[in-house]
Amino acid sequence: MTRKGRRLAADAGDTSAEVDFGQLSQSLGYALRRAQLAVFKNFRDTFASLDVTPAQYSVLLVIGRNPGLKQTQVSDALNIKRANFVALIDALERRGLAERTAATDRRSYALYLTASGRKLLKTLDALNAVHEDKVAASIGQERRAQLLALLSALTAPLDGGEIDDESEMGTAG
Amino acid sequence: MTRKGRRLAADAGDTSAEVDFGQLSQSLGYALRRAQLAVFKNFRDTFASLDVTPAQYSVLLVIGRNPGLKQTQVSDALNIKRANFVALIDALERRGLAERTAATDRRSYALYLTASGRKLLKTLDALNAVHEDKVAASIGQERRAQLLALLSALTAPLDGGEIDDESEMGTAG
DNA sequence: GATATTGATTATAGCGTATAACGATTTTGA
DNA sequence: TCAAAATCGTTATACGCTATAATCAATATC
Numbered sequence: 001m002t003r004k005g006r007r008l009a010a011d012a013g014d015t016s017a018e019v020d021f022g023q024l025s026q027s028l029g030y031a032l033r034r035a036q037l038a039v040f041k042n043f044r045d046t047f048a049s050l051d052v053t054p055a056q057y058s059v060l061l062v063i064g065r066n067p068g069l070k071q072t073q074v075s076d077a078l079n080i081k082r083a084n085f086v087a088l089i090d091a092l093e094r095r096g097l098a099e100r101t102a103a104t105d106r107r108s109y110a111l112y113l114t115a116s117g118r119k120l121l122k123t124l125d126a127l128n129a130v131h132e133d134k135v136a137a138s139i140g141q142e143r144r145a146q147l148l149a150l151l152s153a154l155t156a157p158l159d160g161g162e163i164d165d166e167s168e169m170g171t172a173g
Numbered sequence: 174m175t176r177k178g179r180r181l182a183a184d185a186g187d188t189s190a191e192v193d194f195g196q197l198s199q200s201l202g203y204a205l206r207r208a209q210l211a212v213f214k215n216f217r218d219t220f221a222s223l224d225v226t227p228a229q230y231s232v233l234l235v236i237g238r239n240p241g242l243k244q245t246q247v248s249d250a251l252n253i254k255r256a257n258f259v260a261l262i263d264a265l266e267r268r269g270l271a272e273r274t275a276a277t278d279r280r281s282y283a284l285y286l287t288a289s290g291r292k293l294l295k296t297l298d299a300l301n302a303v304h305e306d307k308v309a310a311s312i313g314q315e316r317r318a319q320l321l322a323l324l325s326a327l328t329a330p331l332d333g334g335e336i337d338d339e340s341e342m343g344t345a346g
Numbered sequence: 347g348a349t350a351t352t353g354a355t356t357a358t359a360g361c362g363t364a365t366a367a368c369g370a371t372t373t374t375g376a
Numbered sequence: 377t378c379a380a381a382a383t384c385g386t387t388a389t390a391c392g393c394t395a396t397a398a399t400c401a402a403t404a405t406c
Contacts, residue, residue: 019250020238023229023301028308028317029216031324032209033227037252038331041204054206055362058197065193072384077192079207084363086386100306100385107371107384128196135201139323142203147323150316153205157311158211228393245353254395259355280353280402 028154039135048133050124055080059088061112063098064121070108071100092117105134185218201327212308214291219304223297228253230297232261236271243281244273265290 024030043054052060055078062074075085089111092098097117100109113121136144197203205320216227224231228251235247248258262284265271270290286294308315 017233019242019246021250022238022300023233024234024306026321027301028305028321028324029209029212029227030204030231031321031328032212034252034332035324035328036202036205036209038328039205042331043202053361054202061195061196061197062192065195069192070384077194079210080362081364082385083365083387099184105372105384109385117267125196128200132199132201135327135331139326143323143326146319148199148201148326150312150320151201151208151325153312153316154308154320155204155208155211158215158308159207226392242351253393255354256356256396257394278353278403285364 041091042135043131046127046134047124050127052120052124054084055088056092059085059092060097060113060117060121060124063093064113064118067112068103068110070103070105072108096164215308216304219300219307220297223293223300225293225297228261229265230301232265233270233286233290233294233297237286237291241276241283243276243278243283245281247284261288 040054047053047057058078059074062077063069066074071085071089072082073084074080080088088098089098093100096114097120098111098113101112102135103110213227220226221228231251232247235250236242239247244258244262245255247253248255253261262271262273266273269287270293271284271286274285276283312320
């Protein structure tokens with residue numbers, strides 16, 4: 001029996017008592033939020049033993065693949081305000097995973113991973129593959145790829161190019 | 174060469190300078206996060222004139238569709254900690270949109286929308302339809318439905334049922 | 347009727363995010 | 377060349393969202 005509206009049993013009122021979610025059941029934003037929280041929770045659980053957050057992994061990954069970037073470049077790429085990036089890179093440096101080195105432009109630093117940072121990143125990449133597999137398990141690789149495609153199709157226009165109020169919409173299929 | 178990794182032009186270093194995102198480009202979590210932020214931003218923009226947040230809309234909607242629920246039931250349904258729900262419902266009550274009324278169980282309140290709350294909710298529902306249309310415009314109704322289905326298929330198992338570490342995975346397609 | 351549980355609340359702490367302002371440095375353009 | 381503007385990293389700060397523990401009143405349990 002596939003109920004269309006999402007419903008939950010209320011632990012409190014033991015009788016009947018299910019909650020009608022109305023249009024929330026058809027809301028992309030609500031579904032995205034729930035999915036994102038669930039996936040991030042899985043990520044955090046997977047990475048908990050190494051004490052690495054999603055944001056930290058993304059920073060290590062970007063520095064590892066783009067050695068020598070300055071802070072602004074990394075933070076811009078990851079949509080992190082440069083002011084908030086300071087504490088992030090501080091923590092990674094304190095743990096001996098990344099380092100700020102002098103750049104030709106003396107206002108900035110060139111960021112690199114340390115040997116230990118590169119080594120950890122390899123572990124993290126492997127863990128991340130495990131995490132992605134776990135997440136994809138419920139829908140399978142094919143649907144996972146579909147989902148990725150749909151998400152970037154959804155994100156790109158909202159993110160960068162403004163949506164014109166006057167533009168025809170709804171028949172993009 | 175079609176670069177597989179997502180890349181961004183660096184505004185700073187004018188030459189070359191694109192950022193390699195590596196496995197982030199194929200990460201469901203990262204894609205979900207970006208999509209969710211983009212969609213929520215669109216929501217906030219759409220609802221800004223009425224000063225209603227996504228959380229507030231969800232509360233009004235659930236109370237409107239389930240009059241008489243107690244705070245715990247609403248907050249549980251929306252995955253809001255009951256402690257944090259207090260300020261939320263306080264604000265709605267202060268604005269004259271919802272009200273706490275005496276319940277038979279005198280520890281709790283029965284929540285209802287006021288007349289003004291019901292009226293606003295109608296406006297919000299209309300606005301929400303506009304918002305959803307705007308969001309769906311980039312991918313069309315068909316793909317929007319696909320996306321919703323994929324998201325709930327992804328969320329449900331991670332959310333409720335634990336994923337067994339020993340279970341076979343990856344070939345669910 | 348003593349004890350445990352529930353519902354709402356307060357206080358508090360943490361994290362993520364946002365802005366403004368600052369000092370040092372580099373770039374610019376008159 | 378030199379003053380003004382822009383850039384880079386940083387600090388301070390504030391807001392929102394989330395999480396936990398503790399409290400009080402009321403109810404349920406046995």
